[in-house]
Amino acid sequence: MEDSIQSKLIYTNLQLDNASEMINKGQFEQSYKLCLYLKELLEKVHDLSDPSFSYAFFRLAGLFVDLGNRDSNLESSQIGLEIMESNSFEHCLTRDSYYYCLANAKGNLTQSDSNNYCKTDVSKIERFSEVGSLLLKATMIRRKNKDVLSPQVMVNMGINLYLQYRFSEALSLFDKVNCMGLDIPESWVNRSECLALLNQITEVFSIQQYKEVAQGYYHASVSSEFPYDWQNNFFNKAKHTEKEIEDYCLDLGIDIEDDKHLDEQEYQSLSEYRRWCLDNFLSLSEHGLYCKCHGSARDNLNIPVPTRAVAGDFILPMEKVLNRLKSEFGLARLMLYEHQSDKKDNDIDDDACYAELYDNELLGTNIEKLRTAFRICFGILDKIGNAIALLFDLQLKTNKGKVRPSYFHTFWELENEDRRQKFEAYDNEGLIGLYSIACDLNHKLEGELSFYKQWRNALEHSFVFVYENEKPEDIETSLAYYEEPVFISESEFVESAEHVLQLTRSAIFSFVFAVRIKAEKEALNNIPDILIQNKFLEQKKYT
Known part of the structure; x- marks a missing residue:
């Protein structure tokens, strides 16, 4: 009997790996069907208090949440959330991991409503705040234990913040992750989306800001973490943004220049204190939200x-x-x-x-x-x-x-x-x-x-x-x-x-x-x- 249970556990974990791989390849429908089958299989196990089976069940919940996010599948997100809230999983999972995953599940459902943004629906703001609190719980636990904060947690916190129009906090988190040199395309994509939304609200068109938007999409288009269709989509977004820059410059009669080297020279010419302000995301300059050139040399926010x-x-x-x-x-x-x-x-x-x-x-x-x-x-x-x-x-x-x-x-x-x-x-x-x-x-x-x-x-x-x-x-x-x-x-x-x-x-x-x-x-x-x-x-x- 014990051998039968053990073999069922081994089979379940192998199938969970398969479902995860399908998600990475963009095979969302096949993965969703497999996850539903595994949910039915695991629910037949009478003793889910067993740490091994409990952890497998939680892994399954995480896959449902990932599918909900990647495929905009609300039903999948809801199933994942229901599994997570049905058990505390304390005997197989650290508290920070649990809060992080629960935040992802609730975040999917909140973001899918009303075209992702808060607008001025107070109840939705409060739901975003609840998601943010879960991510902060995970963060505070890791801080107390003196553990390094996971880059993926930082990305998810940034997403949650920019959807509440807290641009400076969100951009600082995305920039910190991007500076790590890891292949986390969600950080680049959401930095671009955040800058685009900021421009939509402030209506202050900046060539450099749009260049930053295009750069983020280009980074996502070459990421091995995204399926080919997604890569192609972000490549097209980058090209579309560059076309907008070209049209804008044509209207003004100016040339588009590759001035990255000039930005670096201007940054190095700033005082040690000002460079510290920019590096630590403490300037009060709208241009300084996304660039460290001479345009960010003063706190010129008005x-x-x-x-x-x-x-x-x-x-x-x-x-x-x-x-x-x-x-x-x-x-x-x-x-x-x-x-x-x-x-x-x-x-x-x-x-x-x-x-x-x-x-x-x-x-x-x-x-x-x-x-x-x-x-x-x-x-x-x-x-x-x-x-x-x-x-x-x-x-x-x-x-x-x-x-x-x-x-x-x-x-x-x-x-x-x-x-x-x-x-x-x-x-x-x-x-x-x-x-x-x-x-x-x-x-x-x-x-x-x-x-x-x-x-x-x-x-x-x-x-x-x-x-x-x-x-x-x-x-x-x-x-x-x-x-x-x-x-x-x-x-x-x-x-x-x-x-x-x-x-x-x-x-x-x-x-x-x-x-x-x-x-x-x-x-x-x-x-x-x-x-x-x-x-x-x-x-x-x-x-």
């Missing part, structure tokens, strides 16, 4: 754009808000740079004397820069919250009619039907990006990053101990005085601070897009009394 006018008496007040955001973000970013570069004044540090408590706590100006950078980011987010609440008539009021502060992560309250309808009526991709970030930080919405906000509050009002190397063990006496002190390792705090700056940068871009989209819609609906173009905005000069 609400108006050079190519057309926008309308609204709110443009200059919102540009004033943006000035404040850029100034504070610049300080937070500089503090992170100085901490990572260990650029500190030893004379100043030597002036401070600390009691030796044998608790491994990091003290001094260098770690304070990191702590301060972390706090500054949440001040920036709250300023964005207040500006958006005012501009889009989403301010909350007390019973006496007084306006309440609009804390970024909580002021939305879209569970209120009137507020939800108002939000959706704006049909504004920038607002979607902001709300998506807020969901990640909101504890009540089970945001996976809500602990960042808790850390910020503790840094501001309580006690956070950032320790070097190992967490101190024998310090109960010195801590008895504090209520719920927070302990964070230096490596975790550095990684978290970097992530918080990425979130803040993303929110600043989304803020700009939200205001710009509102202004351009109003310009279409009314003869504008005020026309503002980027070229009319003078740049401050400091001596």
